Structure formats: structure tokens, C-alpha cells
Amino acid sequence: MHVPDGFLDAPTSVGTGVVAAVAVGVALRGARRELDDRTAPLAGLVAAFVFATQMLNFPVASGTSGHLLGGALAAVLVGPFTALLCMATVFLVQCLLFADGGVTALGTNILLMGVITVVVGWAVFKALQAVLPKRLSVVAPAAGIAALVSVPVAALGFVLLYAIGGTADLSLGHLATAMVGVHVLIGIGEGVITALAVGSIVAVRPDLVYGARPVLEKRELVVRTSDRAAA
Amino acid sequence: MRRPSTKVLVAAGLLVALFLAGLVSRLADGDPDGLTKVSEDHGFADQGTTHDGLLGDYGSLTGVIGVLVVLGVAGGIALVVRRRDREDENS
Numbered sequence: 636m637h638v639p640d641g642f643l644d645a646p647t648s649v650g651t652g653v654v655a656a657v658a659v660g661v662a663l664r665g666a667r668r669e670l671d672d673r674t675a676p677l678a679g680l681v682a683a684f685v686f687a688t689q690m691l692n693f694p695v696a697s698g699t700s701g702h703l704l705g706g707a708l709a710a711v712l713v714g715p716f717t718a719l720l721c722m723a724t725v726f727l728v729q730c731l732l733f734a735d736g737g738v739t740a741l742g743t744n745i746l747l748m749g750v751i752t753v754v755v756g757w758a759v760f761k762a763l764q765a766v767l768p769k770r771l772s773v774v775a776p777a778a779g780i781a782a783l784v785s786v787p788v789a790a791l792g793f794v795l796l797y798a799i800g801g802t803a804d805l806s807l808g809h810l811a812t813a814m815v816g817v818h819v820l821i822g823i824g825e826g827v828i829t830a831l832a833v834g835s836i837v838a839v840r841p842d843l844v845y846g847a848r849p850v851l852e853k854r855e856l857v858v859r860t861s862d863r864a865a866a
Numbered sequence: 867m868r869r870p871s872t873k874v875l876v877a878a879g880l881l882v883a884l885f886l887a888g889l890v891s892r893l894a895d896g897d898p899d900g901l902t903k904v905s906e907d908h909g910f911a912d913q914g915t916t917h918d919g920l921l922g923d924y925g926s927l928t929g930v931i932g933v934l935v936v937l938g939v940a941g942g943i944a945l946v947v948r949r950r951d952r953e954d955e956n957s
């Protein structure tokens with residue numbers, strides 16, 4: 636969903652640039668609460684993994700492909716603030732080194748594929764966590780559903796921006812239908828990849844998964860008490 | 867069950883990322899992505915302009931370089947932003 640230069644007019648691109656810059660600023664402050672010596676190395680890995688996975692376009696419909704966006708995945712693994720820093724890094728490198736996404740559209744791409752997927756993905760994940768049983772086995776499927784939802788919402792975000800400052804005159808209803816339709820399909824791929832990736836880390840080191848902490852904290856209390864009793 | 871250390875996990879994850887970017891990317895679908903396809907179908911694809919990326923196109927080598935650059939930049943930011951280990955700091 637990388638937006639090239641020229642799809643949106645200059646004022647809109649400046650606007651999204653400002654919003655993206657503010658969001659990254661907020662994330663820089665917020666990430667401090669999520670990152671410590673133990674989890675900091677994971678942030679680099681998550682960004683590298685998202686970058687690599689975004690190279691892997693999978694077919695979704697006739698003549699159309701899609702790839703992981705990764706905001707929900709990153710948010711569940713390292714926390715939402717750190718996730719946005721990871722995503723912004725990915726889009727910056729893609730834009731500068733690979734011309735993937737326009738230069739004036741960098742803010743737009745950070746906003747659509749970073750801010751929206753992280754915020755929506757994290758919100759849906761937390762909502763699911765609140766209503767589902769507090770078990771480790773629920774973390775990966777909840778992350779997958781959150782990821783699925785985040786993709787069509789990002790597509791709707793593009794339609795909204797296009798309504799504000801699109802450079803061509805076209806039916807927004809048709810644009811919305813087409814964008815959401817294809818991105819629901821891409822979202823299914825996003826959900827599967829996210830559930831698999833989160834599930835594999837939950838399986839070996841659940842303590843490193845930010846979104847699994849509320850579940851683990853309950854468990855660890857029990858373990859420590861019994862350790863102390865045994866000693 | 868013995869759990870892998872964070873170092874081992876990060877190293878293994880990095881190998882997976884390098885494998886995906888360097889080799890699996892060759893199998894990636896070449897069709898236009900969702901937005902590109904929609905822009906073609908709705909006649910605004912030609913509004914888009916391109917620029918030259920410093921590394922050119924995605925390929926096995928440039929993909930691997932990209933992974934390492936992203937790892938370095940994001941990892942560096944995380945190391946600077948993180949709170950240093952102090953006892954019993956929660957929230």
C-alpha cells in the first residue's frame with residue numbers, strides 16, 4: 636500500500652507529514668516505558684523482520700498481490716510506541732534506499748501503514764484480550780485478528796486522505812469499495828502471518844512478548860510464591 | 867523446557883529475516899499490490915511519480931543490505947531510547 640509521490644496534493648502531504656512527525660515524537664517518549672536492556676534488541680529484530688516480510692508479496696486476487704504491513708505484529712511483540720518507531724524506520728529505509736513509497740508521501744505512508752495499523756492493531760488486540768480468557772494460547776490468535784482488521788482500516792485511511800487531497804477526480808465510493816475489498820483479502824494473509832510469527836515467539840519466550848505480559852504476570856506470581864515456600 | 871536466551875532468539879530471528887529477504891523474496895508475487903492495482907483500475911496510476919532509490923530495486927543482495935540497515939537503525943534507536951536497568955521499575 637506504499638503511496639507514491641503525486642497521488643495526494645502538497646497540502647495533504649504536508650499535513651500527513653506533520654501528523655506522522657508528531658506521532659513519532661510521541662512514540663519516542665512512550666517507547667521508553669516499553670524498552671529496557673532485555674527487550675531493546677528485540678525492537679531491531681522486529682523492524683528487520685517487518686522489512687523482510689514486506690518484500691514477500693503474496694497473490695490475493697487476479698493480478699493483484701499484497702504483503703504484510705506489520706503494525707499489529709510489531710505492537711503485540713514490542714509494544715505500540717516501539718512498534719511505531721520500528722515501522723517508521725522501515726518506511727524511511729524503503730523510501731530512501733528502494734524508492735518504495737514517495738519522498739513527499741513518507742508522512743502519508745508512516746501515517747497509513749504505521750500509525751493506523753499500530754493503533755488499530757493494538758486497540759483490537761487489547762479489546763480481545765479483555766474479553767477472552769487470560770491464557771497464553773489466546774495471544775497469537777488475538778494478534779492475528781487484530782492484524783486482519785488493521786489492514787482494511789488503513790485502506791480506508793487512504794480513501795479518506797484521497798477525499799481530502801487526491802489529485803484525480805474519481806468516485807470515492809468506488810475507490811472505497813475497491814480498496815477495502817482487496818485489503819480485506821490482504822488482511823487475511825496479514826492475520827495468518829501475524830498469528831504464526833507471534834505464536835512462534837510465544838512458544839519459546841513468552842516473557843519477551845509485550846502483549847503476553849498481562850497473562851504472564853498472573854502466572855509468575857503463583858510460581859514465585861511456590862518457589863519461596865519450597866525454599 | 868529449556869528456553870533459548872534472548873541473544874539466541876534474536877540471532878535466529880535475524881537469520882529468518884535474512885533468509886526471507888535474500889532467498890524467499892525471489893518467490894514473491896510480481897503482480898501490482900492492492901493500492902497499485904486499484905490506482906490502475908480507477909485511472910489514477912499515472913498521477914504517481916517515482917524517484918531513484920539509493921540501492922535501486924529489491925533483490926537478494928539489496929534485500930539483505932536493507933534488513934541490516936533497518937536492524938541497525940531501529941536497534942540503535944531502541945538502545946538510545948530504552949531505560950537503563952534499574953531494580954523494580956515497573957509501568
